[in-house]
Amino acid sequence: MPDSNDTHIGARIAEQRHIAHLTQRGLADRANVSYSLLSKVESGHKPASPAVVAACARALGIESSVLVGQPYAAEQRADRFDAPLAAIRASLENWDVPLDPELPPRPLADIAADVGAIGEARRAADYFTTATKVAPVIDELIEATHQHSGGQQERAHRLLAYAYRCVHDVVYKLGHLDLGNIVLARMSYSAERSGDPYMVILTAYLRAQSSFNTGRHEVGLRLMERSLTDVEEGARRGDRSALCVQGNLRLRATMLAARSGPAGKAQEDNARAQWQEAWETAERLGGDTQNYVLSFGPSNTLIHRVSMEAELGNYGRAVKAAETMRLPAEFGRTFPDRVGHYYLDLSRAQLWTGDRQACFDSLLKARAAAPQQTRYHPHARETVEALRRADRAANGTLANFARWMGL
Template structure:
């Protein structure tokens, strides 16, 4: 099994296919992808799109993270993630039992300050700092939730649900999919007790994200449809929190539609229709809004316009859409995770339109903005693999970048 970092995704698909005793044609038929495309992906001559990876994983009865090679354990050990991730797992053991002989929790207003800092770490894609700080807050908030009633209990659960949201990003992006599922379960428990319907919607939003890994895009779309119905009335009244939530739900629906299999005109039309709805919502906000549940605005919507075209395999359209995107200074400072993710997507589009120098420049930009996100993103590794195979001169900067990734 090619579990080393030197194996590209196509090679892992080929290995898992052989372990399942399937021919290329057999897997292509089961995954509803063309045999020609699968052949090119396995040989490394075409990109392994997230939609194709999810379709093959589902046909093979495994998770997409297996084909992506996640989690990248060697790099995580080098970056000292082992102990913080273990602490997150330990913090999930208790969510419903008051403990005796523990240090009394601080007042909620003091805990809330630290929770906000964890949220800042999450938006900065600082996975290590998030993982280091969140477990003690989870323990403290669980205990606080048992020591009060009414609004105190609701606020404790609201802060707890948001903290779970932060560590879910760590687990998901590092490739600890099982841990992410456990976090979502705990988040759902607290969201239901938070007195905040938007926290419940946020849980559905993250649950739909896990559908990318399993390939159950139809489940994710149904979740988003149900959540949109829940916020429709408040959004119609112009409630800014509801509009932020509604816009993000539309964008997630667009990405789910873009990755649906079998891909075709209807999926593309649905993805773009969802994006258009999100754009209409963004225009109502008249700017980028940092909201306590989900931030939203025109810039993030433009980012997703590029990402959708990448997911649909329309790389030229993605590059063209990126020309309409300008990051305000305040956005770049507030949302490094979104800026970094954009450059990761853009690099894939530039690579497969033949502009290898621009693709590498985008990867360097992603690293400068959000280094941990970039290092642990499987499609960064896939792009670098492809760039190295095409680089006959063995560019030293590219080799150094590959070594930083752990390749």
């Protein structure tokens, strides 16, 4: 954890490089990153992209979270996350031991309603509500898995796996990555007992997310390939759940391919091919679909086109792709987390193309859509820091935004 939240990612890269006794040229060669770009990133003249962060972290033998400064302990303490996170850690201690409490679990239909509400909070990127509500539900569902049998036991495990999915989103986004790995282990245990193959695939989908932090993108891609094979038959039949899962697997593969190495033709071709497959799946669905496992549709696929271009370093293309984006109002109400992420990626592209006002406008839109996601997103913080360094004049609005983020 850095001593100051004002330390930008480039400065942390330089610090870790010195610890590893590497020159800039040595790290650039080992990370397969342009020496000129690394020099500008370390000096703060260019913001560090997620791909550069992942490449440097892997070359240095550390996790990306070290370079981005997560978790942001002071901000989380101010936002009262300590108690909910402690309750989550406690709930993860048990997954296979019946405790026989005095009060038996409620009917699964009642617990399912609570799980649904937790899912809504997750989609809204409301990390605090999700973290506050989920621990007692996990405890109750674990007991239900022991008290039920047959189909009811499978349903309890299915609800439990989904609750773990919601927990994973919170702890991962807040930067508690080791805790996220424990959550995935618990989720895998219940998914395998849920009688639902899509829950098993969802576990692999989330597992691939951790490769963004470790830089093992090739592992994530292989996981997506294996999962795509598992869902292929259902997608061929036109099963909507299978199509939603297939589309999301392709989108995750798109981003993994985009970050998998230095921008080159093979990397770019793979990312674009994965995105095109996702688009074809979205066209088969015919519209945005809210699914019990993974929601999918044209809007999220178009959002990922902007993200893909930004990850490939094609910032002008990312901005151009956004110019034709028209997200349905209903999509924004249903998936504020996706809208918020879209504006965060767009702001990064606008910063690189030199349009600082548009960049800040996008940050404001991201905060309006998903405030907690924006406050805790490491590359949103990096973008704000870059704006502050570029704007030598006193800008009260930007300063207020930076203070809100904890910078």
